[in-house]
Amino acid sequence: MTTNDVLIKVDGLEKSFNGVEVLKGIDMEIDKGDVVVIVGASGSGKSTFLRCLNLLEEPTGGTILFEGTDITDPKVNINLHRQKMGMVFQQFNLFPHMTVLRNLTLGPTKLLKQSKKDAEKNAIRLLETVGLADRADSYPSQLSGGQKQRVAIVRALAMNPDVLLFDEPTSALDPEMVGEVLEVMKKLAEDGMTMAVVTHEMGFAREVGTKVVFIDDGKIAEENTPDEFFNNPQNPRLKDFLSKVI
Amino acid sequence: MKDFFSGLTDSFVKTFITEDRWLMLLQGLATTLEITFFALLLGLLLGFFVAVVRSTYDINNKGRKCRRLSDYVIKVLNVICNIYITVIRGTPVVVQLMIMYFIVFLTSRNGTLAAILSFGINSGAYVAEIVRSGIMSIDKGQFEASRSLGFDYKSTMIFVILPQALKNVLPALANEFIVLLKETSVAGYVAIQDLTYMGNLIRSRTWEAFFPLITVAVIYLAIVLILSYFFKKLERRLRNSDH
Numbered sequence A: 001m002t003t004n005d006v007l008i009k010v011d012g013l014e015k016s017f018n019g020v021e022v023l024k025g026i027d028m029e030i031d032k033g034d035v036v037v038i039v040g041a042s043g044s045g046k047s048t049f050l051r052c053l054n055l056l057e058e059p060t061g062g063t064i065l066f067e068g069t070d071i072t073d074p075k076v077n078i079n080l081h082r083q084k085m086g087m088v089f090q091q092f093n094l095f096p097h098m099t100v101l102r103n104l105t106l107g108p109t110k111l112l113k114q115s116k117k118d119a120e121k122n123a124i125r126l127l128e129t130v131g132l133a134d135r136a137d138s139y140p141s142q143l144s145g146g147q148k149q150r151v152a153i154v155r156a157l158a159m160n161p162d163v164l165l166f167d168e169p170t171s172a173l174d175p176e177m178v179g180e181v182l183e184v185m186k187k188l189a190e191d192g193m194t195m196a197v198v199t200h201e202m203g204f205a206r207e208v209g210t211k212v213v214f215i216d217d218g219k220i221a222e223e224n225t226p227d228e229f230f231n232n233p234q235n236p237r238l239k240d241f242l243s244k245v246i
Numbered sequence B: 001m002k003d004f005f006s007g008l009t010d011s012f013v014k015t016f017i018t019e020d021r022w023l024m025l026l027q028g029l030a031t032t033l034e035i036t037f038f039a040l041l042l043g044l045l046l047g048f049f050v051a052v053v054r055s056t057y058d059i060n061n062k063g064r065k066c067r068r069l070s071d072y073v074i075k076v077l078n079v080i081c082n083i084y085i086t087v088i089r090g091t092p093v094v095v096q097l098m099i100m101y102f103i104v105f106l107t108s109r110n111g112t113l114a115a116i117l118s119f120g121i122n123s124g125a126y127v128a129e130i131v132r133s134g135i136m137s138i139d140k141g142q143f144e145a146s147r148s149l150g151f152d153y154k155s156t157m158i159f160v161i162l163p164q165a166l167k168n169v170l171p172a173l174a175n176e177f178i179v180l181l182k183e184t185s186v187a188g189y190v191a192i193q194d195l196t197y198m199g200n201l202i203r204s205r206t207w208e209a210f211f212p213l214i215t216v217a218v219i220y221l222a223i224v225l226i227l228s229y230f231f232k233k234l235e236r237r238l239r240n241s242d243h
Helices: A046-053 A078-082 A100-110 A116-129 A145-157 A175-190 A202-208 A226-231 A236-245 B002-061 B069-090 B093-104 B111-136 B140-149 B153-190 B195-206 B210-241
Strands: A006-017 A020-031 A035-039 A061-066 A085-088 A163-167 A194-198 A211-216 A219-224
Touching: A006 A046, A020 A046, A020 A061, A020 A194, A020 A219, A035 A046, A035 A202, A046 A061, A046 A163, A046 A194, A078 B140, A085 A145, A085 B140, A100 A116, A100 A145, A100 B153, A116 A145, A145 A163, A145 A175, A145 B140, A175 A194, A175 A202, A202 A226, A211 A226, A211 A236, A219 A226, A219 A236, B002 B069, B002 B111, B002 B153, B002 B195, B002 B210, B069 B111, B093 B111, B093 B153, B111 B153, B140 B153, B153 B195, B153 B210, B195 B210
Parallel strands: A035 A194, A035 A211, A085 A163, A163 A194
Antiparallel strands: A006 A020, A006 A061, A211 A219
């Protein structure tokens, strides 16, 4: 791959909370079209790492180059870059006081200056791709967990982002709803969307991931193709982890 | 029995009809409503501003070093807002009113304006705490979802946080407005001729206490009932999204 294809380049990323080091120097490259799956035990720092990528957590050290710009530089207007980095949360975080349609059009109309008509047309089209076009006028409280998360995904997509960050998107779902969300994510990956996914779904990592990363104690302990990662793990902590989750 | 009724009629006539005294009550009511309305507006304005300053400080700046100019501005504003709330909540509203009228408005003696400012500034401190509690009750995830879409802090407040916060604190705000309306009844302390003052004036002129005072009470009650009705309606409308 040429350097032109690098979307995100993380160098020596550090984060501490009140003196407690959570991330201890992480380097990573995410190329266009990559589906990077990040796994690890709880408390290992994998969610913190993901949340640092769009600066929801402010890193205490290191740099993050996103499309060539160091977004950790305080002079950079992070809001503009966040428009290009969609995020999907464990708790969905839909706006409860707005209809599904308004959830999807708020960003595009206010930030991308799309007309209401265009934004709604696009929103309906996106809802159709996840089979929820008939719920456009519902409020989030009227949806199931799986439906909420699918809406949350298309809310991020409506901003036409260059990368999607998933923070344990299926962890708050009832087991029978995990599949419908993973299906949507898989389809996105097949369409070439660049994704960084923190998850416990090893099946998804193996099937959809282009690269799997094991974070342990704030550092990357192993990084490999799914095949090698699952069939031939090197790091003893990873071997231990895999034996517990698979 | 006949005497009782004729006495009642007599006292009714003295209270309302003689010298067109009902007009005094009407004037008093107008003054009360004027003071309440403008004090309410001022209180809302002040309250929202202070609430947003205080919660912005709590969310973004608390325990962090100032790095930009805006950090210093918000820090200073936060200190001022804290002093404002402490002083206003820590002193009686009558005392505040008298200070405003006898010290600040010493030369102009514009009683109504002094009352509007006093009650508005007083109400603002309470509204501020109510709205702030509403803002702080919104899940952190709502901030994060909005910021991750690319909204700045201000737009996040306007589009995502405040609409939800307001809905949550509407009953408390309604309560504050009712308290404000009734609190204006102390305006007579500085010779403002509000509803209570007028009722008491009629009492002192006619030596009839029953009709003037009960009438004043009933009028307050009626306004409160009307206010409550509209707030209930508003609440129901805003509750659309909870099913």
